Amino acid sequence: MTTTSPVTNPPRRTQPRTPAGKMGKFVDDRLNVAGPLRKQLNKVFPDHWSFMMGEIALYSFIVLLLTGTFLTFFFDPSQTEVVYNGRYVPMQGIEMSRAYASTLDISFDVRGGLVIRQIHHWAALMFVAAMMIHMFRVFFTGAFRKPREFNWLIGLGLLALGIVEGFAGYSLPDDLLSGTGLRIADAIMLSIPVVGTWVSFLVFGGTFPGHIFLDRLYIAHVLLIPGIILALISAHLALVVRQKHSQFPGNGRTEHQVSGERVYPIYAAKAGGFFFIVFAALAALGAFAQINPIWLFGPYQPSQVSSGSQPDWYMMFLDGSTRLFPSWEIRLWGHTLPPLFWPTVVLPGILGAMAALYPFIEARMTRDYQHHNLLQRPRDVPVRTSLGLMAITFYVVLFLSGGNDIIAHVFDISLNAMTWGGRIALLILPPIAYAATYRICLGLQRHDREVLEHGIETGIIKVLPTGEYIEVHQPLGPTDDHGHGLLEYSGTPVPKRMNQLGVMSPVKLIRGFFYPVTEKPELQAAIDEADAAETSQRQHQLTE
Amino acid sequence: MTEVNYGNSPSADELRSMSPEEAMIAGAEVDGVHIVHRRERFPVRGSKAEKRAERAVAACFAIAGLAGVGFIVAFIAVPFHWHLPGTPQDFKYFTPAVGGTLALMLLFFGVGLVLWAKWLMPEEEVVQDRHDDPSKVEDQMMTEATLAVGLEDTGIRRRSVLLLSVLGAGGALATVPLVYLVGSLLKRPGTTLFHTMFQRNTKLFPQSKGMVPIVYSDWRQVSPDDLLPGGLATVFPGVRQPSEGYDGVHNASSPTLLIRLRPGQVVHPRKGQADFGWPKQNPQYIAFSKICTHAGCPASLYEQQTGRLLCPCHQSQFDVLSDAKPVFGPATRSLPKLPLEVLTGKDGRLYFYARSDYHEPIGPGFWERP
């Protein structure tokens, strides 16, 4: 094209008449997005309750961003000592850091500040919990298999960052609990061989607690880590869009398609609605369930600790491993390797590495390098399911040991017994969990086959003319000459009870409970007609 | 992304003659989205059931709006200033009222959206083709060639000097920020972890030959008479020079437990620590670092009967009568013992001093510790 070419208007198309149409044309003339946009609007998402865990994590994170931004307007991360003279009378006149004082202010002097603080904390707990349960669902259904290994790894990174971010968050108010947690974190850094003291001094800018640490922690908590989390979530979701969601096998579903609802409008409305429901649940928790009442703990003082105070739940397993690990200290050539190093640095490292490598190990062990878009039922992969339960059992023992002083107190058991019990349980319960899960999986598999072959137990007992008693079974499909079902197991749930065969929505039962819903006769006739047409169409499809 | 074309996109003229729904379905087909089944929830418009569903959804939104109004009213009208117990505690309703109305508003808005989708929007069953096989061989080959030729164009493989130098520069570019950041943050630990503020200081305390007075958290000096038998106190080095960064009471390595034994309790001292208590023979008073040798929590629970000191963080237990030897839990080392001295003050009373610093680093272990 040369610069002298005359200005030509684009060829006349039918001009849109509606305002929305004009708007659309205005945008599309500039961005050329009609095609790609339609593709995204038409994108199909499968539905299953277990897919909501990832969504809950995502929505909790959004709530964290919203409430966290509010908190930054009032929080001051300074370690400068001030004398409190806010509205919470019992603390007046006490020396404390600006960080602690401003957290008190958010709780007592900022109108509505406490609700937001509590929602923020609950959202953090929910965020990590949802991620973890989401990870379990991905694990037990085999959603991490090729081609989704990248998302498994990104997810693990998110989980680790979520925990670090949460810890950073509850360390900010500089109350007694957070100070104690930080002191232990410092001890963990010190325990690293060779570079430990250097790491600690680098992080704290000198000896613990120093004067600059909270400022650093603050910027990490509000900018650095959330930024990375945001980037990783974007990558995570971009991959879900790119690779399309996996789905459970079912009627006519194959590896080569995904079935469900389109994004626009139904899925978007449901997902958007679900965001508000998650937000509502968090708001209700913030309103009615007190969390981290820092004014009861007091400001941090290195000489004080409150007994029986627990860290946030996601740190408890580390607390537990630290309590259970025996007092083995290695001293060599004038150096010390403290016992703290193993349960707090090495153990999480090993756990993380095992989780990260698992998809690749499983692929190699099973020699399965195929693409998988259809999910598996946990019972159909007993080894994986049992390994997963073994890992969860290990985790739960550590988690409970993190609160073993409380358990000992409540049930009046000696602490020493709790510690030894935890140590022994940590070694023997996971293998037991493996064996038990394996058995259960096989049992469930067998039962599925049995029902497919012999039908559902109806609970009806029949006396044969011979005097023999038999239970009547309802076959699930066509049978052979001996009355044995011909259906093959196909990785989908097998109905086990009669009322699973014709599901009646409980809402439908309740509707018309007090008085029957009667439509006008002509409407009723039309409805019946539509229903009949629908039914015959369905039957037609089935026989096809 | 691989563009796959499904069938033929209908022409503009064909589209003009279609209903919007047909055009939508045609567009979906072009994108590989097949609408298998699609049905209005209420195929007959205007039925009672439909109106009922519509009313229910509208009611959700109405409640959400009302809850919003309620929130604003509560936010403005409910008192929220904290008051001492015994005075009106009406502020207690603020948090539940404000949070509760907020939750209600969000909940009903969310439920309204979900029910709208479930009850009123058409039911559909849609299938979308996946395209997650690797790219076509042709694509792979052409892309590979593109990459290869590009690399060839740079000449990097022939010009080995260039390659080496650019690699070196890249290394420098990557390392410099790291050095910059780590270098500026780095602090030399030196011997900081090996001593505390109980270290003798003749400049500050010439009268006591540099021995540091032992004080309570309010800077009062500690006297033997303050403690009853079996009692204990948390004490600190009385170094108060905040301008120079010395603050014995607030420093994290300072907290020390001073214990007065009950009559008849005998200490079995560790080697070299026999005379750390006071009096030197048959000591009645002994002092240990309060900082747990495990992970640094203050070991603050003292059981008089058993003479055990318990750390609440991971339940390490120290036997005070064996010079705070760890007897249970993850701690590996005894709590360091502070050598005590008692001098007469100007007022004629006796006061505790630290004869010297601890003889070993206090608190959790670290690599440089012998």
Ligand code: HEM
């Ligand atoms: C910031 C935290 C996270 C967010 C916001 C998040 C969000 C999501 C969402 C919305 C989905 C799609 C729906 C679903 O299957 O639930 C998803 C899929 C996925 N996530 Fe996460 N997730 C997070 C953490 C994790 C973690 C910790 C893992 C595992 C280590 C993980 C692994 C995966 C995988 C493999 C998929 C693909 C699943 C499939 O297509 O079936 N994610 N994530």
Ligand code: FES
């Ligand atoms: S810090 Fe005392 S037992 Fe761990």
